[in-house]
Amino acid sequence: MAMRLKSFFADTIEEAIQRAHREMGPEAMLVNSKTSTPEARHLGAYEVVCAVDGEVRSQATLSPSSRVEPLPPVDKLSQEVSELKQQMERLAQALARSGAGISGMASDPELSRTFATLTQAELDADLAYDAVAKISSSPTTEALRAVLGKLICTDNDLGCPGSSPRTVALIGPPGSGKTTTLVKLAARYGIASRRPAQILTLDTYRIGAAEELRSYASILGIGFQILETTGALTQALEEHRQKDLILIDTPGLAGSEMDWFSDLAHFLSTCPGIDTHLVLPASMRTSDLKRAAERYAVFEPSKLLFTRLDETETYGPILNQSIHMGKPVSFLSSGQRIPEDLEAATEAGILNLLLKKYLVGQTKFGTVAA
Numbered sequence: 001m002a003m004r005l006k007s008f009f010a011d012t013i014e015e016a017i018q019r020a021h022r023e024m025g026p027e028a029m030l031v032n033s034k035t036s037t038p039e040a041r042h043l044g045a046y047e048v049v050c051a052v053d054g055e056v057r058s059q060a061t062l063s064p065s066s067r068v069e070p071l072p073p074v075d076k077l078s079q080e081v082s083e084l085k086q087q088m089e090r091l092a093q094a095l096a097r098s099g100a101g102i103s104g105m106a107s108d109p110e111l112s113r114t115f116a117t118l119t120q121a122e123l124d125a126d127l128a129y130d131a132v133a134k135i136s137s138s139p140t141t142e143a144l145r146a147v148l149g150k151l152i153c154t155d156n157d158l159g160c161p162g163s164s165p166r167t168v169a170l171i172g173p174p175g176s177g178k179t180t181t182l183v184k185l186a187a188r189y190g191i192a193s194r195r196p197a198q199i200l201t202l203d204t205y206r207i208g209a210a211e212e213l214r215s216y217a218s219i220l221g222i223g224f225q226i227l228e229t230t231g232a233l234t235q236a237l238e239e240h241r242q243k244d245l246i247l248i249d250t251p252g253l254a255g256s257e258m259d260w261f262s263d264l265a266h267f268l269s270t271c272p273g274i275d276t277h278l279v280l281p282a283s284m285r286t287s288d289l290k291r292a293a294e295r296y297a298v299f300e301p302s303k304l305l306f307t308r309l310d311e312t313e314t315y316g317p318i319l320n321q322s323i324h325m326g327k328p329v330s331f332l333s334s335g336q337r338i339p340e341d342l343e344a345a346t347e348a349g350i351l352n353l354l355l356k357k358y359l360v361g362q363t364k365f366g367t368v369a370a
Contacts, residue, residue: 153327169247190220195243200224278293
């Protein structure tokens with residue numbers, strides 16, 4: 001059967017969902033929810049898109065309060081060609097300045113294998129060439145770790161230096177794990193400090209997300225508040241300024257929704273004292289990771305936080321993205337356990353992730369610690 005998509009407008013998300021269930025049946029699935037565009041604002045403040053298999057239960061024609069959601073075509077060809085061109089330009093630059101590394105690889109199969117294994121970890125080719133060039137005269141595990149270690153930047157302090165309370169905002173694409181990560185941070189750094197903490201959420205888009213977070217806050221015994229506007233966030237920050245730690249959860253936004261949150265992006269990027277972490281899944285394809293980071297650049301994040309490390313075996317993109325954006329890595333998350341599956345990012349930890357699978361057992365390089 002064909003999948004039917006339909007939009008419903010109302011002044012609250014809950015009311016729009018109720019309309020969807022009345023018309024499409026209880027089997028209707030929530031696909032998306034967002035603030036109405038200016039053109040559709042007269043129909044309701046929110047638009048909820050629902051889907052159902054087969055024919056919609058109601059055979060009536062579409063009313064002014066609902067419409068079929070179009071599925072826009074996605075053409076990534078030009079963008080991928082542009083990215084490929086950039087990669088080739090970076091590689092050409094690397095070839096020009098890494099002659100020693102290339103000649104060394106030609107005469108030393110171990111160096112060649114090292115380059116291959118670094119690129120298999122999805123480390124950018126120019127970074128891999130530079131690393132090989134710098135260790136060609138002293139090809140040891142320690143030398144390789146020293147070279148790569150100089151590229152790694154970490155910062156796992158929560159909050160901006162000298163700011164009180166420590167205020168942390170998590171931003172990132174849908175499905176990146178922001179909410180679970182926020183709870184892990186609350187459990188580890190809010191409860192452990194034995195000082196008052198507060199969770200603020202602007203994520204009223206995902207069905208049940210706020211209530212899930214409320215439940216966690218109740219279990220942890222810390223404050224919780226749902227906010228719907230940037231203005232409300234400003235007031236809440238003032239209201240809770242005596243707290244020790246404030247954690248701000250934000251909705252995951254698709255590319256087409258970024259403009260609707262320009263006021264939030266402006267606030268987080270200009271408000272002093274807010275430490276904004278861009279949460280990215282380490283399991284995401286490198287090209288998609290770059291696109292997501294570019295979309296969220298408008299928020300001017302101060303740090304990068306990587307999740308879903310347990311869903312991948314290639315960790316080069318963590319270092320690539322940190323270098324590309326000039327941002328330190330703050331935390332690494334590798335599962336759903338709270339708070340066990342969260343650790344502060346360190347140089348040694350990132351090196352172990354990057355190297356452990358590929359250089360174990362080499363005669364010249366020895367065994368890399370796991």
